[in-house]
Amino acid sequence: MPKVQAVIGSILSLIAVGAAVAATPGEEADIRAGNNIAVTSCVACHVVSANQAVKPVLGAGIPTFQDIADRPGTSAESLGAAMKSARWHEPGMAATLLPMSRLSDKARGQVALYILSLKKQP
Ligand code: HEC
Numbered sequence: 001m002p003k004v005q006a007v008i009g010s011i012l013s014l015i016a017v018g019a020a021v022a023a024t025p026g027e028e029a030d031i032r033a034g035n036n037i038a039v040t041s042c043v044a045c046h047v048v049s050a051n052q053a054v055k056p057v058l059g060a061g062i063p064t065f066q067d068i069a070d071r072p073g074t075s076a077e078s079l080g081a082a083m084k085s086a087r088w089h090e091p092g093m094a095a096t097l098l099p100m101s102r103l104s105d106k107a108r109g110q111v112a113l114y115i116l117s118l119k120k121q122p
Pocket residue numbers: 037038041042043044045046058059061062063068079082083086087088089097098099100103111
């Protein structure tokens with residue numbers, strides 16, 4: 001009997017380790033919220049997901065969220081900073097047209113988590 005308990009114990013601890021590396025329920029809610037923001041506010045200029053039906057119509061050379069996620073240096077911090085500092089390639093276009101600079105800190109964090117969730121697992 002004790003042997004069975006030890007086996008069950010080690011299985012349970014393996015499950016606990018697995019759960020620790022996956023997104024927590026709170027993070028999953030934030031990723032979903034970030035996805036909502038992306039599909040409602042970002043699709044005019046970015047491809048935000050692999051199954052995006054309507055291609056972006058504005059601007060040229062604007063990276064897809066997948067490309068942004070896959071860059072080695074991408075982190076929640078780098079995304080937060082990039083969303084505030086991103087500018088058009090065409091100098092005449094107003095930065096106020098870029099919605100990511102107007103997001104609340106909370107929304108910016110959620111959309112950053114969503115972008116990070118696209119990163120391909122090694
Ligand atoms: C009106 C067009 C437009 C919309 C809408 C838009 N973006 Fe952008 N975004 C841009 C442009 C232009 C850049 C700068 C691209 C570059 O520097 O190559 C950019 C850059 C970014 C970057 C930095 C990319 C990098 O290269 O590091 C992030 C992150 C980003 N946008 C997120 C968002 C999010 C999130 C939304 C929706 C809330 C959004 N964008 C909506 C035009 C837009």
